[in-house]
Amino acid sequence: MMSNRVSVFRKEHFNAAHRLNNPNWSDEKNERVYGKCNNFNYHGHNYDLIVKLTGEVDPETGYVYDMKLLSDLIKEQILDRFDHKNLNLDTEEFKDLNPSAENIAIVIHQILREKIDPTFDLKVLLYETERNYVEYPTN
């Protein structure tokens, strides 16, 4: 018999400034490795965030997870923290961690993982631009 596990996806959006820089490196090495992303005064992105939850469909509601609650959770935990912020200067999470798309996705996963029942699988997709995006964890 087929399982009734379904994945549900919710897409949200935030705008933030960031800069890639490794303080243990010389300015030259930072520029060589990060190129324009090392710009001293920051640049920014419209980040598209997709959160994927996998679990059993509740036969009473027909839902895996209430998408309104998932949207509210993402707003509270992620958008209120990162939207219209400078990730390097305005957040605890990236004070000592490079805000690359990879690291932002891992951090978002950590934050949400603690708030979502472990019976659900959780995955995070983060679009830095329409052409560059990341997924965590991997299959």
Added chain:
Amino acid sequence: MMSNRVSVFRKEHFNAAHRLNNPNWSDEKNERVYGKCNNFNYHGHNYDLIVKLTGEVDPETGYVYDMKLLSDLIKEQILDRFDHKNLNLDTEEFKDLNPSAENIAIVIHQILREKIDPTFDLKVLLYETERNYVEYPTN
């Protein structure tokens, strides 16, 4: 040696009305659980449906599956059944089943699964809106 299994995807589209409601619950509970989706007179969506088939590439045709045939199959089996319909009132499938995105995806999978040779893996993605979508079965 690498396998020659490839996944092919076909996107189709239908428009339908629906309402989420559990007849075993009070009106108050239905409103609390489903919010605006419980609206008595129905609301509606443009559903985007993506069907994914995985199988071996036929060395003669270069195809996993003829996309014209897949498109025709989806039109016959799914769009003719659900497009421009009220899912709750006009369909057998959702007479006693809540037409949540999760359940619609499971139903579409069941219908197509019987028409597609079991040598192909089959997966269904259903977009209720650009920001809410589901996938069945899960990996």
Added chain:
Amino acid sequence: MMSNRVSVFRKEHFNAAHRLNNPNWSDEKNERVYGKCNNFNYHGHNYDLIVKLTGEVDPETGYVYDMKLLSDLIKEQILDRFDHKNLNLDTEEFKDLNPSAENIAIVIHQILREKIDPTFDLKVLLYETERNYVEYPTN
């Protein structure tokens, strides 16, 4: 010298059910004219609404119109009225008016026109699907 008039656009979204039907016509004529859109039990759409305002840039703010206020106005006046509703049964505006995309755009324009200072030009774009949309008024 160049004028400093700029057009600003805000995109919002609502989901609704509707049915096209002219009560003065026979069932046969309604079916012939409206096809699937005449389905007795309604069908539905994800409507994308784009509101365009044209006016002078305020030299103090750099804004033509505060986009947060415009978004709030659209939510109050349009989304609260039409989102997750059956346009034919749940609204005053379409009790005796066919909820075609054309008429919905005209109605939205009328509602917003009264709430927006006449120094601004106002235009409404309404997407019924990604492939069918309308604009009112015309240039």
Added chain:
Amino acid sequence: MMSNRVSVFRKEHFNAAHRLNNPNWSDEKNERVYGKCNNFNYHGHNYDLIVKLTGEVDPETGYVYDMKLLSDLIKEQILDRFDHKNLNLDTEEFKDLNPSAENIAIVIHQILREKIDPTFDLKVLLYETERNYVEYPTN
């Protein structure tokens, strides 16, 4: 006889940080007017820029304007100046001008206008997000 004037559009993309702030106002007023866009340490966007040129089709080439040249011109004049920059701190243009979407569009228009033959009409569309965008000049 129909004219052979055609409009051609080229879409490009840049990422930048900015902050909206009027130095003549108190901090309280800046926060009240600009909300999150006033964040002290900047935030950022993926800006989509569409440049529209209108002119006669050259009967020899079939072109209104060579799109490769237009793309190169936008890269040289706009992307090299603004991409991966902090608009407030790293550019001459917005040292004393609020980098609102409206003002950015006007500035881009001024820069390109000087480089494009006056026989062509020129219009600029700038998307700050998918849901907020501006057009200059207006029709």
Added chain:
Amino acid sequence: MMSNRVSVFRKEHFNAAHRLNNPNWSDEKNERVYGKCNNFNYHGHNYDLIVKLTGEVDPETGYVYDMKLLSDLIKEQILDRFDHKNLNLDTEEFKDLNPSAENIAIVIHQILREKIDPTFDLKVLLYETERNYVEYPTN
């Protein structure tokens, strides 16, 4: 009193091969002017075509133009002619005319203009790629 003129838009799609080449020029000049678009053996595109009609809303139907009829007209007149074709070799229209996006839009306009009542204004948008598109006629 506001006019009841509304613009309606219908989006269709075709795939075609083409090559830009002026037979009066040397090979060198063709290569210099058209670059990669001059490739001897052709290249191709997924063209997105948007047809815009402007006219009065019929008070009986609520329609400016029946979108099903418009879609059928575009299929018959444009897609059957150009879809999955080599524009240079397989069509009458571009035997002696460079199939640039500008010229394709003008040709599509001419073909449709004869089939659509002159009480309607007609405009054609043609996307050669997501980033290069044209509009005819101009405002």
Added chain:
Amino acid sequence: MMSNRVSVFRKEHFNAAHRLNNPNWSDEKNERVYGKCNNFNYHGHNYDLIVKLTGEVDPETGYVYDMKLLSDLIKEQILDRFDHKNLNLDTEEFKDLNPSAENIAIVIHQILREKIDPTFDLKVLLYETERNYVEYPTN
């Protein structure tokens, strides 16, 4: 402890002409199997290519793979080879292999696999149109 493996995706774009034809078949069979895709003089597509790499985040850079290098590699190895080309006539790879989306994805995977360190998992998604796309290898 969670792994620090992340998938990164880079989207690129190329335009090409192709024709599906099996030289071992009669013209009738080719037409029956491939339909419009068998058109003698070729047709074409805007192909969207997404390359997915999975590997460990480098703690020094915060990167799985430098997206600038990945983009350059795709340009050198894939776009320079296939962009604005006739796949059947202008390339070695499809001289004797049908350029179906499935086969193009397998060929792109082979080419890139040799250039990318085997510690990275590699997957290719290829969009022939917005509604038809393929993925290789499968999960």
